[in-house]
Amino acid sequence: MAKATPNSNAAGSGTAGAPRPATATLREVAELAGVSKATVSRFINTPEIVSPTVGERIRIAINHLGWVPHAAARALATHRTGTIGAVVPTLANEHFATAIQTLQDELEGKGYTLLLACSEYDLQREYRQVRKMLERGVDAIAVVGEAHHPELYPLLEQRGVPCVSTFTYRPQHRSVCVGVDxxxxxxxxxxxxxxxxxxxxxxxxxxxxxxxxxxxxxxxxxxxxxxxxxxxxxxxxxxxxxxxxxxxxxxxxxxxxxxxxxxxxxxxxxxxxxxxxxxxxxxxxxxxxxxxxxxxxxxxxxxxxxxxxxxxxVPSAEIGKHAAALLIAQLDGNTAVQSIECESTLMIRASCAIPAVIDSDVRESS
The missing domain is CATH 3.40.50.2300 (Response regulator)
Known part of the structure; x- marks a missing residue:
C-alpha cells in the first residue's frame, strides 16, 4: 500500500487532517510585480501614492497568486485593524437594519469592515459584546442610545477607542451622538x-x-x-x-x-x-x-x-451615514467632531382625526 504524502489529499478530499494549501507571500507578490515589498505595502495601505502603472503590475501579481494581506501583520504595522464594531438592540427593527446597511456601505467605501452584534436590549450582554470586539482589536465602536452598562464608556475612554451613539441626540451626551431628539x-x-x-x-x-x-x-x-x-x-x-x-x-x-x-x-x-x-x-x-x-x-x-x-x-439611512463619518473623523484625529441632530418628520395620514366627542375639561390625575 502506498504511503500517503502531504500532496496525496487532492483538492476536494475534505479530510479533517488535510493541510491548508500553501499561500503566497508578500515577497512573492513583490518579485512577480518587479517591485519592493515596501511598494506592495504602500499600494495596499495607500494606493493613491503608487503610480497607476506600478499599481496595475501589483494588482495583476496579487490576482495571479491569490494573495490576501495578513490582517494581524497589517495591524502591527498600522496600529489599526480596519474593523469597526457596532452593537444594536435588534435587527427585527427595520430602522436599525437600514442604518446598519448604510453604515456598512459607508465604512466599506473607506476601507473598513463592520463587525456586528445584537444585544436584545440587554445591557450586560451589550457590554460583553463590546469587550469581545475590543479583544479583536476594533478601531471604533457604534452603539444605540445613551443607556448602557456603567462601565462601557469608561472602558472605551481608557482604551482610547472612539465611540458614536446613534438614534439619539443630546448635546451634553457623554459621547458623540447622531439621531433624532x-x-x-x-x-x-x-x-x-x-x-x-x-x-x-x-x-x-x-x-x-x-x-x-x-x-x-x-x-x-x-x-x-x-x-x-x-x-x-x-x-x-x-x-x-x-x-x-x-x-x-x-x-x-x-x-x-x-x-x-x-x-x-x-x-x-x-x-x-x-x-x-x-x-x-x-x-x-x-x-x-x-x-x-x-x-x-x-x-x-x-x-x-x-x-x-x-x-x-426617522431618517435611519441618514443616521447610518453620519455615524460612519463621525467614526472615521475621530479615527483621523479630528478633535472638533460635533454631535449631529437629524430631523424627524410627522407623517400625517388617515389614522388621526378630530374626536367625535370633545371633552371640555379632562384633568385625570396619575
Missing part, C-alpha cells in the same frame, strides 16, 4: 393631537428600563399634556417589550379598563402602532372616528394598511 418628537406630536381636540389620550409605551429613547418619548408626551393641565389615567398607560402581538394585547388592555376609553392612543414604536391598528379593526372600532392612532418609526407597512397610520419618520 426623541423627547421633542413625542412632545410635538402630542401637541398635534391636542390641537385636534383630544383630551383623553393613552399610550402604549416601550419598556424604558434599558431604553433611554423610550423614556424620553414618554417624558415628551407627559410634559406636553401637563402644559395643558392634563395627565394620562394610569389605566391608559401600558408598556411592553416589542412586536405587533404586544401592540394588540396592550390595546385590548387599555380598552378593557372600566373607565372612559381614550379618544387617541400614542404608540411608542411602529410595531405597537401596527398591532394596535389591527386589534382596533378586529374589535370593531372605526379608526379614526372612534379612536385615533399615532405611531413612531414609519415602517413601510404603516403606510400600506387599510387605514394608513400617522407616524414620525
Amino acid at each position: 426623541n423627547y421633542r418628537a413625542f412632545y410635538n406630536f402630542t401637541n398635534y393631537l391636542l390641537d385636534l381636540g383630544h383630551r383623553r389620550i393613552g399610550m402604549i409605551a416601550q419598556n424604558a428600563d434599558t431604553n433611554d429613547r423610550a423614556a424620553a418619548r414618554r417624558d415628551g408626551v407627559r410634559d406636553a399634556l401637563a402644559e395643558c393641565g392634563i395627565a394620562m389615567h394610569p389605566a391608559h398607560v401600558v408598556e411592553g417589550y416589542w412586536g405587533v402581538k404586544d401592540g394588540r394585547r396592550l390595546l385590548r388592555q387599555i380598552m378593557a379598563a372600566p373607565i372612559k376609553v381614550p379618544t387617541a392612543i400614542i404608540c411608542g414604536n411602529g410595531s405597537f402602532a401596527m398591532g394596535a391598528m389591527l386589534e382596533a379593526m378586529s374589535e370593531g372600532y372605526v379608526v379614526p372616528r372612534d379612536l385615533s392612532l399615532i405611531g413612531f418609526d414609519d415602517f413601510e407597512l404603516m403606510a400600506e394598511l387599510p387605514v394608513p397610520i400617522t407616524t414620525v419618520r
